[in-house]
Amino acid sequence: MENKRDHKLDNFFSYSFSLDCLIFGFQDGKINLLLVKRESEPFKDQWAIPGDLIYPDEDLPNAASRILKDLTSIEGIDLHQAQTFGNPARHPQGRVITSAYFALVRMDDLQEYARSWSDRIQWMPIYSIPRLSFDHNEIAISTFEVLKQKLTIYPIAFDLLPEKFTINNLQEIYEYAFQQDWDKANFRKKLKKIPLIKLNEKQKNVKHRPASLFKLDSEQLSKMIKREDYSFSLKIN
Amino acid sequence: MENKRDHKLDNFFSYSFSLDCLIFGFQDGKINLLLVKRESEPFKDQWAIPGDLIYPDEDLPNAASRILKDLTSIEGIDLHQAQTFGNPARHPQGRVITSAYFALVRMDDLQEYARSWSDRIQWMPIYSIPRLSFDHNEIAISTFEVLKQKLTIYPIAFDLLPEKFTINNLQEIYEYAFQQDWDKANFRKKLKKIPLIKLNEKQKNVKHRPASLFKLDSEQLSKMIKREDYSFSLKIN
DNA sequence: CTTAGATATTGTAAAATATACAACAACAAT
DNA sequence: ATTGTTGTTGTATATTTTACAATATCTAAG
Known part of the structure; x- marks a missing residue:
């Protein structure tokens, strides 16, 4: 050869x-x-x-x-x-x-x-x-x-978001990526396995009920990944 | 640059x-x-x-x-x-x-x-x-x-198998790949979405009940993939 | 021929997840 | 105060997964 x-x-x-x-x-x-x-x-x-x-x-x-x-x-x-x-x-x-x-x-x-x-x-x-x-x-x-x-x-969508974000921000990423809508209430439940910290802060300048801001608990996430007791899988459809 | x-x-x-x-x-x-x-x-x-x-x-x-x-x-x-x-x-x-x-x-x-x-x-x-x-x-x-x-x-495991195979052959691929065992009865159910043809033929030279041989219905699979009404996802764990 | 040993296959109840959607909450604008 | 809008929680139902019992079908031993 x-x-x-x-x-x-x-x-x-x-x-x-x-x-x-x-x-x-x-x-x-x-x-x-x-x-x-x-x-x-x-x-x-x-x-x-x-x-x-x-x-x-x-x-x-x-x-x-x-x-x-x-x-x-x-x-x-x-x-x-x-x-x-x-x-x-x-x-x-x-x-x-x-x-x-x-x-x-x-x-x-x-x-x-x-x-x-x-x-x-x-x-x-x-x-x-x-x-x-x-x-x-x-x-x-x-x-x-x-x-x-x-x-x-993998929970990499957070890399696209500012440190503080709303659940809906996250949902928008997935909805745009997969050109598909999710039920808001249910999307929230898909995130149960991801360690999020709910901040004492809310969205501003919106003309409706403001959403809570969250941040990713990166430390906790690394621990989980290290322990391999973590598996995120977002089922499409 | x-x-x-x-x-x-x-x-x-x-x-x-x-x-x-x-x-x-x-x-x-x-x-x-x-x-x-x-x-x-x-x-x-x-x-x-x-x-x-x-x-x-x-x-x-x-x-x-x-x-x-x-x-x-x-x-x-x-x-x-x-x-x-x-x-x-x-x-x-x-x-x-x-x-x-x-x-x-x-x-x-x-x-x-x-x-x-x-x-x-x-x-x-x-x-x-x-x-x-x-x-x-x-x-x-x-x-x-x-x-x-x-x-x-993707259902690519079939590429590793002879045309005619048993369900257990397929299971062995996954078990070896992921170093993990599955319940035989339940593994079978995971395959429901994959179009398999059960042949009128059985395993030979085994000293127990012989398993049926199957073959992949490739035509059907391509159709499903083309229609995008197909999604195989093998949940690990 | 009968029975034991082995794995295949089907069935089913229970557990876990996902889905649909109702109900209520919290803000702005009027 | 009322309406409009979206956030958030809860819940009943449907679906999927899991555990495991029950039965089937072969070989081999006696």
Whole structure:
């Protein structure tokens, strides 16, 4: 097998490895994907998923963190590997294999940032993504599927929410992700296994009964995960 | 970002992309992984997961199929992408990023093949994998986790079984995968949603009541999947 | 031929979960 | 105070899961 090697490595783009970082945020009932406008060819001035080539001494998770940090200044959050794409035709200038990672961020933390770059970056609801550069539409769809899968198994939806949130905020994430409604009273019961702390604080500026704010009891959650006596599974349907 | 490029591509091993193909088979109540003895350095004569460099004009699924076929002559079965590994130190001779794919095969179909190559290949139960070359232990563990995950959602366990099987065969796959026992009577009920055809045939050469043989109604299953009125979820615990 | 040993298969009651929806609570606006 | 709106709790019912009894069907031993 090994004698079949016939790779052309004479120029940079003949064979390269990149990483795309899909940054998801939640606002106004919608899950959004952060897109950047490309500054160079190919696909100059078109929307794309932020990414970069992997550095020679860099592990994949490091590259993902770096790309996230360079773009948003966010550090120290979980990054999840999704699929890897290697179609020989996916990059017009040569063979670029790319791994998709995704991060779930709190959009509130990025308001100021978003304004300052408003002409080069854009949040787009995941169900309204425009045509993107390269095969980035395929990557977006595939990665969102991975995200949805993880949402049913792990309590990662909290990463999209501010520290203090209402039960309904959480429900909106699931309803938007799965394009499906749940009964409010019953959705609440699905959360019984997740350690939530009910705060002595309420939602403000709403013109109806304000909802209680909760926060995730992360310590308790880690303990439960460590003990393996935890299993969240959100049954869809 | 793009001006930070400083990749050394002067020799083949400075930056390369490979694919490892994890072939799982089921026999005697155990899920096995197919290992090959390396024929060249590094790790010459040590066990490894079969893999190869990706060809320049080859998509990832193609490379996975090729590796599977070269090794086993098996064609036309599903291949599943698992995780991609890119630690800069994972290959002693240079930077090799690798994607793991896995396939579920019928070991019966490979008996003859396995004998003819018996000194260079080996089936090892997934819970008894010896020390492997490179970071292949990590890859094996990670990929088996992906497999387990898929086992809870998709009816892929059938790919490991001969066309005709008993309910107990199926149960053994799950029990070995999750290292956990199920009540036989109840396990049977979990399968209600899967379209199985009960054959007029029974298990032979057993010294007790022989079990009925079943086969998967693949046509019906595809229809159900197409209609999206299908959801298999095997609750662990 | 009969019986013991083993596992297969079906059935069923009890327990646990999920669902539908009623009832009430707490706020803003009028 | 009243209405509108959504939050929250409670509860009866339906559904699913679990535990386990009962019976079936084979081999092997006597």
